[in-house]
Amino acid sequence: METTAVGKKKTSGKKIFRYVICILLCILSLFPFYVLIINSTLESNVIKQGLHFLPGKYFFRNYAGLIAKTNATSSVSLWRALLNSLIVTVPTTLLQIYFASLTAYGLTVYNFKGKNFAWGFIYAIMMIPTQVSIVGLIKVCELTHMYGTFLPLILPAMAAPTTVYFMKQYMQTGLSVEIVEAARIDGAGEFRIFNTIGIPLIKPAMATQAIFAFVASWNNLYTPSILLATEQDKGTMPMFVESLKSNDKKRDFGQIYAGLFITVIPILVAYLFLSKYIVAGVALGGVKE
């Protein structure tokens, strides 16, 4: 007891130093978003003068100007881009989580020839990035007439090795084979057992992985910007962000910030509610660039 009291006194300076650094880092994390929000409410000419810390009244004018401008050009409109992103991201997330769970379940509950090979294979391909085979993906899209549709952005999610890996890790402790066997005695079919007994048992892991699958798909720029290059009205949210920058010689910063503000708000709000789960998921190593 005594020693800790002494220790506390001696190190209080150290502690203050650590708090100061942590608070400065938090300011660094938040500051660009603060400027984003403030600038979205200011007139372009005011923004150009430097940093401002108080909001103005220009947000709706900036927003109206942005909408008018995207309507006049051929690029995708803001709300259309958000809708397109949802159309891609929601089925991507559902397919990715469902099929990763199914695959992990197949490798956990059953014994069959080639099982170890299949697991080793999934482990080995985790590190292969999709960017290196983009030329071949374009070819697949041409062969299957999927080029310029949302399908090649959605369907590949059914084979997500990293998600399978984390689902399997979870199942090794979170899923008891005895329950599966008990259900068999009751006469349930294997597929039904997975859906009605397996899935409820692994729901927490599915929820965590769903958040990361959703975020990865929602934020993806590279693949859609190549596979949807010819389809202006199918542009996703990150592609809209890209168009904010390009094709404007007379840049209106108020409009750019207003556009950025609207693309960033859904994520910030979702993060406000889910941050606890997200941070816990990151701690599990559940996220990979």
Place this chain on the structure above:
Amino acid sequence: MNNNKKKTVEYGKYGVLFIAPFFIVFLIFQFYPLLYTFYKSFMYDSKTGRNKVETLAGLGNYTNYVFGSAGGGEVWQAIAVTVVLWLLNFIPQILLSLLLAAWFTDNFNKLKGEGAYKVIMYMPNIITAATIAVLFYSLFDVNGSIKSLFVKLGWAPETGMLDHGLASFFIIAFIQFWMWYGNTMIVLIAGILGINPSLYEAAMVDGATSTQQFFQITIPLLKPILQFTMVTSAIGGLQMYDIPQLFNEGNPVIKVGGASVMSTRTIVMLIKTYINAGPGQNYGRASAYSVILFIITLIVSMVFYKLTDEKN
């Protein structure tokens, strides 16, 4: 016994059935594209009218563009840019993350509000990279808010920072660092908390200071997690695209030993320039560059699997 074995085999077919969709989709959307990219790297595309004609190039794309003068060494320049950008964000990132992780797990000086710090420091990682890139572009543009501030403070000239090869290079490395240190910190905190507390207790009995404990217990036992962090970060870093592409399209140039190098053009950005529709489109060249990137990625992951094998 025999009956039981029969049952396992009987159910085994469901296992195959359950993992089949994964492998079918993998074959169509990942394996075939990879093979086709290899194939395409040995072919030339020539266009006559609207019809593409494919002719055998052999190693032509490699001898011309990768190792030959037709490519001007651009692929190696882009790889060098990518690797240095990664190093420049990863080294400060891992050092700061380690320091913060040590602070947050230091029981002598327990900091309050650990959860809030984690949430705030991780936040930039979850925001769309495209949005962040355009945000920083707007801040550092000739007329941007930060740029104007820097000019007032005398830190930057009136000319744009986006067009300045070295300045924009450092800004991009900073953005990557800023987006990722919170993520790395959370992973390392979890790793440190996973270390057996009795080791620290024993060290304390022996009178070890917290600095000694950090270097003699924490760092050695954290090695597998540090390796994992490094390799996943390196592979992610090799594919870097969104931030430099939307920040300044890799445009600014710096002189390196007489050669002009596009200072922020990464390898994936370079590949994309030969995929984009237009007169510059060249799938053979894009494929040869992709194969080079694949081989480098493969070497990095093999190092990782070798390291984890040693651990087991």
